[in-house]
Amino acid sequence: MKKIDDPVGALSAHGLAGVWGTLACGLFTAPRLAEKNAVGQGGLVYTGSFEQLWGQFVGVVSAFAFVFAASFATFYLIKRTIGLRVSAEEEDAGLDISEHGMYGYPEQFIPAPELVGYAPAAVPVMPGTAPAATTREVPA
Numbered sequence: 001m002k003k004i005d006d007p008v009g010a011l012s013a014h015g016l017a018g019v020w021g022t023l024a025c026g027l028f029t030a031p032r033l034a035e036k037n038a039v040g041q042g043g044l045v046y047t048g049s050f051e052q053l054w055g056q057f058v059g060v061v062s063a064f065a066f067v068f069a070a071s072f073a074t075f076y077l078i079k080r081t082i083g084l085r086v087s088a089e090e091e092d093a094g095l096d097i098s099e100h101g102m103y104g105y106p107e108q109f110i111p112a113p114e115l116v117g118y119a120p121a122a123v124p125v126m127p128g129t130a131p132a133a134t135t136r137e138v139p140a
Contacts, residue, residue, distance in 0.1 A: 027043045027045055
């Protein structure tokens, strides 16, 4: 079973909330406000007409189709050229270190075994050598 990898909640915060907000305009827009926008008309609740709701629905489907096609093409090109995946070791260590060279969270929240590639500032690391492993706990 495949799952959605969305650690920051972008799909629910922007995707689903955006769909709801767009459709809600087709349901709840007051006719007096639609007149001031100079486009569209009142929503289903106020007018009993599905016209504005249908327009909003077409907008949602159109935006989804465009974004899906553009994203699919972009990720396909990336996969075929430079690749999308990192090594298993980098994935286990976390991309904060392997891709950005820094922690995404304060060290006290990172368990010692996951401090891969971590060397305290006082210990210089020579190019081409791995830093010494450390189990030093960072005080909170």
